Amino acid sequence: MPEAAPRRGRPRDAARDRALLEATLAVLAESGYGGLTTAAVAARAGVSTATLYRRWSSKETLVIAAAAARAEDLVKRPDTGTLEGDxxxxxxxxxxxxxxxxxxxxxxxxxxxxxxxALAEALATTFLAPVRSRVEEVVARAAARGDIPPVDDTGILGDLVAGPVMSHFLITPQAPDEVDPETAMAWADRLLPFVLRALGSG
Amino acid sequence: MPEAAPRRGRPRDAARDRALLEATLAVLAESGYGGLTTAAVAARAGVSTATLYRRWSSKETLVIAAAAARAEDLVKRPDTGTLEGDxxxxxxxxxxxxxxxxxxxxxxxxxxxxxxxALAEALATTFLAPVRSRVEEVVARAAARGDIPPVDDTGILGDLVAGPVMSHFLITPQAPDEVDPETAMAWADRLLPFVLRALGSG
Known part of the structure; x- marks a missing residue:
């Protein structure tokens, strides 16, 4: 995807890119993927479609870039010093x-x-892979500290730990805006003791 | 949903219903939900759309009925006598x-x-609820046998056990027909020891 390579010579370009990605997320949230048009995104960001297309050559690469930017925003990697905390x-x-x-x-x-x-592939790369590697890091640190026995089958860890969360919040009848973040975090806390035991801790 | 109530006075009706549900699944597989029309389903089952509509009043109730019939086919409830086997x-x-x-x-x-x-609600009822209740049954039997300690928070069990499987196979770039059932079952076997430990066994 040569069109996805950054061409950010000037700060104005970076700000414009950011505005386009934010506009993409806003239009996606309103209209869904099927209803999103590059014209609507360009209009919302206050640029011409020609400007949009100079940076991203298709609706697909634009949406993928927006999802990747959002995923980067969301993936923090705190090191609390304990498996439970992490x-x-x-x-x-x-x-x-x-x-x-x-x-x-x-x-x-x-x-x-x-x-x-193509979108499924991008979803795996931008959303699932960072979660998977974060889980693997957390477990590897715990094993290195001797908190848990080493895990041989590390390839299953992402699904084991993050799978219940994704399944619960993505494949349920409840709309995402009906769940507030506090309720979601309380649900995550209920899952925690089971996941700790699965990994040989607690 | 009064239109979903069975009106199966005669065996011929039951056979025709079954044919319509099978046709629905076949058209769904070929065209997806967006591309499915009741006309295409009726044609495939060899009945008029009027006949289809006498039984199911909308595309949505038809698809839901087909999904429910398929879910019933898939949910077996063997009792192997051990938590690991179940x-x-x-x-x-x-x-x-x-x-x-x-x-x-x-x-x-x-x-x-x-x-x-409406479809999200039906998905939860016809696909997720049977899996959830099957997990809860299996765990309750194991606790009753004294194989594992009783689980207080049974509401999380469905997501804990089935969530990783659904997340792995539904939210991945790999198309379902690229995975053969044997490979899928081998993956399930890798998950098993972690789930057993999560429940306090093994």
């Missing part, structure tokens, strides 16, 4: 990120990805 | 059911449910 932060972050506007975005993308392979 | 069967069934045609169906419905509340 996992609590991770589960709470993930649950909270699947409510509100980012929750609506994820639902729209998961829905579209069901019949759009 | 969970292995449950995880393997669930993983296998998310490959092939039923996997395509689930993806299509999850995708559509992202912006269709």
């Amino acid at each position: 996992l609590r932060a991770l589960l709470r972050d993930k649950a909270a990120s699947l409510t509100g506007e980012s929750g609506r975005l994820m639902r729209a993308l998961v829905g579209e990805a069901a019949h759009n392979d | 969970l292995r069967a449950l995880l393997r069934d669930k993983a296998a059911s998310l490959t092939g045609e039923s996997g395509r169906l689930m993806r299509a419905l999850v995708g559509e449910a992202a912006h269709n509340d």
Whole structure:
């Protein structure tokens, strides 16, 4: 994807890119993937479609870039010093990120990805891979400290830890904006003791 | 939903209903929810649309009925006598059911449910609730046998056990027909020891 390479020579370009990505997220939240047009995004960001297309050559690359930017915003990597603390932060972050506007975005993308392979691939790369690697880091640190036995099958850890959260908040009848972040985090706290035991702790 | 009530006075009606539901699943698999028309389903089942509408008054109630019939087909409830045996069967069934045609169906419905509340509700009732109750049964039996300590927070069990499977097979870039049931069941077996430990066993 050469069109996704940054061409950010000037601060004005970076600010304009950011405005376009924010506009993309806003239009996605309002209209869904199917209803999003590059014209609507350009209008919302106050630029011409020609300007948009100089930076992103298609609706798909634009949406993927917006999702990637959002995912980067959401993935923090605190090191609390304990497995329990790290996992609590991770589960709470993930649950909270699947409510509100980012929750609506994820639902729209998961829905579209069901019949759009390129988007499914981007979803895996921008949303799932960072969560997976964060889980693996947290578990590896705990094993290095001797808090838990080493895990041989690290490839399953992302699904084990983040899977219940994603399944609960993405495949349920409840709309993401009906769940407030506090409720989502309280749900994550209920999951925590089970996940700790699964990893050989607690 | 009064139109969903069975009116199966004669065996011929039951056979025709079954044919319509099978036709619905086939058209869903080919065209997705957005592309499905009641006319296409009626034509495939060899009946008039008037006949279809006498039984199901809308596309939505038809698809929901088809999904419910499929879910009933898939949910078996073996009692192997051990928590490990019961969970292995449950995880393997669930993983296998998310490959092939039923996997395509689930993806299509999850995708559509992202912006269709009635369908999201039906998905929860027909697909998620039976899995959830099966998990709860299996865990309750194990606790009753004294194999594991009693679980206070049973409301989380469905997400804990089935969530990783659903997340792995429904929110991934891999198309359901690229995964054969054997591969899916082997993946389920990798998850099993973690889930057993989470429940206080093994």
